[in-house]
Amino acid sequence: MKTIVTKLSVICLIVLMMASCKKDSVVTSSEKIVNVKTNEVTEITAVSAVVSASVDAACDERGVCWDKNANPTLSDSYKASGSGLGNFSVTLTDLEESATYHVRAYATNSAGTCYGEDLNFTTKDGLPTVVTGNVSNITATSAECSGEVTGDCGIAVIERGVCWGKNANPTLSDSYKASGSGLGNFSVTLTDLEESATYHVRAYATNSAGTCYGEDVIFTTLDVITFTVNGVSFDMVYIDGGTFTMGATAEQGSDAEDNEKPAHSVTLSCFHIGKFEVTQELWEAVMGSNPSHFKSDDLPVECVNWNGCQTFINKLNQLCAGQLNGKKFSLPTEAQWEYAARGGNKSSHYKYCGSDDIGSIAWYVENSGDETHAVGTKSPNELGLYDMSGSVWEWCQDWYGDYSGDSQTDPTGPLSGVVRVYRGGSWCSDAIYCRVSYRINGPLSYNYNNLGLRLALVL
Secondary structure (H helix, E strand, C coil): CHHHHHHHHHHHHHHHHHHHHCCCCECCHHHCCCCEEEEEEECCCCCCEEEEEEECCCCCEEEEEEECCCCCCCCCEEEECCCCCEEEEEEECCCCCCCEEEEEEEEEECCEEEECCCEEEECCCCCCEEEEEEEECCCCCCEEEEEEEEECCCCCCCEEEEEEECCCCCCCCCEEEECCCCCEEEEEEECCCCCCCEEEEEEEEEECCEEEECCCEEEECCCEEEEEECCEEEEEEEECCEEEEECCCHHHHHHCCHHHCCCEEEEECCEEEECCCCEHHHHHHHHCCCCCCCCCCCCECCCCCHHHHHHHHHHHHHHCHHHCCCCEEECCCHHHHHHHHCCHHHCCCCCCCCCCCHHHHCCCCCCCCCCCCCCCCCCCCCCCCCCCCCCCEEEEEEECCCCCCCCEECCCCCCCCCCEEEECCCCCCCHHHHCCCCCEEECCCCCCCCEECCCEEEC
């Protein structure tokens, strides 16, 4: 009997020992045989996120599990990322927008599964991010607006563009124009605008989550007066008065010549100036003849001397008397010409009229093919004026004289002289002569096939 009891005792002891060694299928924190750590959640978008983690010992499988409730397990959503020890990351996809999730790294071996710390994060709202850029090339009826889609929250942008209106913060319920899709820079040309009107503009970007808008940017179209003489119409652009530095300014660099110095301050009253050089069509409508060497209605008139320009202007004033409202046409003063060529109070301080890239705004010796071209076929400057660099030289009203360093208001040049000023360069000029500060002169009788004029309109 004693032997039987002893044997039963041994059996019971063995059973008890086996029971004490048994492990659960999920390892608790006090029983971890693998140390797994949930490190951080990064690259969070509206529908995805990246979870980084680490395991400090060998395992058969490792990864990340997630859910909207705390302490997710493998019974929730999960994604594996190989096996073994070391750092790893998992990209979670197909998440909901603007939702809060809990994530834990996990590692599994033969003893069971161990989990790292619970971290939580919130997905983004899904809307793209877009920036409204500059408004440029503003004319009386058009403007160019740029924008950039800088992010899409992981949801592709299906349309981007610009919306505009006369009230602040325009939306797609106002006027708008699309410009492709996706991330990156874009631009839109706004057309059919009103003259001398103030507009608000915003870039926009749309994806399946909705539409996002950039900052509200304000611009004003140019004030243009259109005159008609003998069936030919032409535009005069309003130039807001202001103060500028005339002559050899910094952007002219070492190209500036002595007669462009000293640079000096000039204050001008408001005036109008021709959007284009005087065309052969307009000259012939006033004068009844066309002196030009290169002939076509839309080409700038040339082979005109200073005296001939005065005759043309006097006749034009008579023919347009009923439209002038007390104003009169003239040649621009040298200061008016340079102020307008520089972009007036909207100046970006370019070397040439409207750009530092002369080829984009001027017909000159390198691209003209040794002839004139139709007015307005290159890009305008900041005021919507065309061809003030290159094309044909343009007579000014002033006698030629040396500059003074004194500040001046509405200067008209010397009281007398021998030669008159003309400015701007021409189709046969090198770039250095097409600069906005370059000065040249000639006798009143001088005419050539690279010399024409542009009108001014003053009180």
